[in-house]
Amino acid sequence: xxxxxxxxxxxxxxxxxxxxxxxxxxxxxxxxxxxxxxxxxxxxxxxxxxxxxxxxxxxxxxxxxxxxxxxxxxxxxxxxxxxxxxxxxxxxxxxxxxxxxxxxxxxxxxxxxxxxxxxxxxxxxxxxxxxxxxxxxxxxxxxxxxxxxxxxxxxxxxxxxxxxxxxxxxxxxxxxxxxxxxxxxxxxxxxxxxxxxxxxxxxxxxxxxxxxxxxxxxxxxxxxxxxxxxxxxxxxxxx
Amino acid sequence: xxxxxxxxxxxxxxxxxxxxxxxxxxxxxxxxxxxxxxxxxxxxxxxxxxxxxxxxxxxxxxxxxxxxxxxxxxxxxxxxxxxxxxxxxxxxxxxxxxxxxxxxxxxxxxxxxxxxxxxxxxxxxxxxxxxxxxxxxxxxxxxxxxxxxxxxxxxxxxxxxxxxxxxxxxxxxxxxxxxxxxxxxxxxxxxxxxxxxxxxxxxxxxxxxxxxxxxxxxxxxxxxxxxxxxxxxxxxxxxxxxxxxxxxxxxxxxxx
Numbered sequence: 001x002x003x004x005x006x007x008x009x010x011x012x013x014x015x016x017x018x019x020x021x022x023x024x025x026x027x028x029x030x031x032x033x034x035x036x037x038x039x040x041x042x043x044x045x046x047x048x049x050x051x052x053x054x055x056x057x058x059x060x061x062x063x064x065x066x067x068x069x070x071x072x073x074x075x076x077x078x079x080x081x082x083x084x085x086x087x088x089x090x091x092x093x094x095x096x097x098x099x100x101x102x103x104x105x106x107x108x109x110x111x112x113x114x115x116x117x118x119x120x121x122x123x124x125x126x127x128x129x130x131x132x133x134x135x136x137x138x139x140x141x142x143x144x145x146x147x148x149x150x151x152x153x154x155x156x157x158x159x160x161x162x163x164x165x166x167x168x169x170x171x172x173x174x175x176x177x178x179x180x181x182x183x184x185x186x187x188x189x190x191x192x193x194x195x196x197x198x199x200x201x202x203x204x205x206x207x208x209x210x211x212x213x214x215x216x217x218x219x220x221x222x223x224x225x226x227x228x229x230x231x232x233x234x235x236x237x238x239x
Numbered sequence: 240x241x242x243x244x245x246x247x248x249x250x251x252x253x254x255x256x257x258x259x260x261x262x263x264x265x266x267x268x269x270x271x272x273x274x275x276x277x278x279x280x281x282x283x284x285x286x287x288x289x290x291x292x293x294x295x296x297x298x299x300x301x302x303x304x305x306x307x308x309x310x311x312x313x314x315x316x317x318x319x320x321x322x323x324x325x326x327x328x329x330x331x332x333x334x335x336x337x338x339x340x341x342x343x344x345x346x347x348x349x350x351x352x353x354x355x356x357x358x359x360x361x362x363x364x365x366x367x368x369x370x371x372x373x374x375x376x377x378x379x380x381x382x383x384x385x386x387x388x389x390x391x392x393x394x395x396x397x398x399x400x401x402x403x404x405x406x407x408x409x410x411x412x413x414x415x416x417x418x419x420x421x422x423x424x425x426x427x428x429x430x431x432x433x434x435x436x437x438x439x440x441x442x443x444x445x446x447x448x449x450x451x452x453x454x455x456x457x458x459x460x461x462x463x464x465x466x467x468x469x470x471x472x473x474x475x476x477x478x479x480x481x482x483x484x485x486x487x488x489x490x491x492x493x494x495x
Contacts, residue, residue, distance in 0.1 A: 126293050127340035131354035131406065132329050135322065141353060145344050 011193040018180045018197045025176035028097050029163045035102030036109050036162075037155070043110030044117075062107045071168050074100045078172040097169040105162055109155065116151035117143065153217035160206050160213070167198065177201055242305075244269045244409060244442055245290065250299035252285050259285050261466035263299070269409070270440045274453035274474075277463035278489060283446040286463070287412040290444075291334045292325050303328050304409070330358070333408030337415045339395040341387040347374065347398045348383040351405045359406075366405070373401040377431050393424030397431055404435070411435070413445040425449070432456070450493040454478060462486045 046058040065073070077100045082090040091099070120143050128138040167178035181198045185191035243266035252260040259282040267273055275283045288294040290301060292308065301308040310317040311324040342350050351370035355361045374383055377397035379390075387395055396416055403411060413432065417425045429452050436443060436456045447453045454460060454474040462470040462477060470483045478490065 121340075123336060123338055123340035124342065126291075127336065127342070129293060129329075130291055130332075130334040130336075131402070132326055132358045133354060134326070134358070137357045141357065142342055146342075 005190075006192060007190075010188065010190055011197070014181070014184050014188075014194040015197055017184050018177050018194055018201070021175055021177040021180035022201065024094075024174060025163075025166055025178075028094065028101075028169060028174060028176060029159075029166050031094075031098045032102045032105065032166070033159055033162055035098050036105035036158075039102060039106035040109030040113055043107060044113045047110070047114065062110070065104055065107050070101055070104045070165060071171060073104055074169065074172050093169070093172050093174045096172055097166070097174045101162065101165065101169070105158060108158055112151050112154045112158070113147075115154075116147040119150055120146045149220050149223055153213050153220055156209070156213035156216060160209050163206055163209075164202060167202075241269055243267055244304055246300075246302040247286075248300045248302070250286075250289065250301060251297045252282070252289065252294065253297045258297075259466055260296075263468060265461070265468065267410070267442050267444065269442055271459060272436050272443045272457050273445070273459045273461065274457035275444065275446045275461045275463055276448075276450065276453060276489070277461075277469075281463045282466050283463050284414055287334070287414055287444055287446055290410070291332055291412055292329050304331060330406075331409040332412065333403035333406050333410070334412040334414065335396070335399045335403055335416050337418050339387075339392075339399045339419075341395055341398055341402070343387050346384050346386055347379065347390070347401075350387070350398060351402045354402070355405055370401070370405050373404045374398070376404075376434070377401045378427070391424060392420045393427045396420065396428045400428075400431055400435070404439075408441060410442045410444070413443065413447065415446055415448065417447070417449055450490070462489070464489075 043058065043062060047055060049055065049058075074096060077091065078093065078096045082088050124142055124146065125138065128142045133142065167176060170176060170179035170182060173179065177198050181191070181194035184194040245265075245267040247263045247265040250260060250263040251258065263286060265286075275286060277283050285294055289296050290303070290308070296309060300310065306328050307317070307320075308325070308328050309320050311320045312318075341347070342353070345353065348367070348370055351373060352363075352366050355366045355369070356363055371380065371383060374380055377400055379394060379397055379401070382390065382394070387398065390398065399416075416432070417428050420428065429449060432443075432445070433452075433456060435441075445453060445457070454477075457474055459471060460474050460477045461468050462481075462483065464485050470477055470481050470486050472481075477486070481487065
């Protein structure tokens, strides 16, 4: 070590360079999350099919996807998939990242949906039946309004986890913040400043989000609580 | 007497290997108040849950106002009823549950208004007036904009009754509606039931452990024991003249 391992000059040089990748990182995160939220419904519906073999197969596939590291799934899609005969296609790094990470996270999100629906007690279904509500009305007016709120903080948590996972897409050359930092490092033969910036960006963005989600969680837990409701009513009166 | 509004014909129900009901035959007439008593686990609740379509009989028929509830005609034969058929029959039946099952995300007024609007397509204004009337009737006219979490157990159960009444059922089912309540709240709920029994002409079926109350308001009392109706008749018949030993033993437990 030559005493010059850290330079503020290089830091300020690296900063705008790394920041250029932020748009891509955020775009990948958001696209992947939307993909995962939609694909999560596919798992939810597949698991609700009351056929044992289907249920077993779906559960097994979900377990497989969750138990393999996303980085291997990305490598497979990016490097191995294109050479598979007949079904193989070459995808752009961005598409690969969105589909690869999206499918991986959708298995978790499908489970969140399921836990939300299961959090609504059997009595709610029975009361809706006793009132002769149609299946659609049961879902729309009774089940979903109760099932969705508790899933929101859970979804938020997974959004942050995903955001922190997205830098691994640098390995399939998605030009996000980590990729930019890596390029800067190799060009200048100095990595420490650029990588520190990556860490700082992730921290600055994910920590406040985590705090926000924790607040949301408290709010959701007390949503049918007396005081919360009274506040809501008072607001209605004053506005 | 008129035609029965509900008729059970040799109805059996098993859960897995356990046969809970072993052949129920029962007629309920319009405006009749029926109380079902009996030891826990004798299948009392299952009888009314099958009528509410929450539980499907293993065999036998339940006829509601001339229509077979669980079977429908198709190509000249009887097949298992689909949801559409169930919905067409179920509209005449209302139910109040042991654990209230109010919708926690709605005010108590919305709890009452949802079904008449969504299911019957009634006019919103009229439904609102009718709902408020019913909530006033159960003594909660001042709480219509509150949420269920702000009410006591007894109040919740009274809302549940108003919610069922707004649908104008021909048959009302009460499934141990006071069992989950603190003792001091039981009275207010029983008062509402007594009021309904006295002033409404719908048929009522009560599954209950409130023995004195049941015997007081019921036109007909059924004693259910080990999956069969072991005794039935007017309250006086059942209590004073029954020779059934298990019934006498059961009743003696409620007398100090």
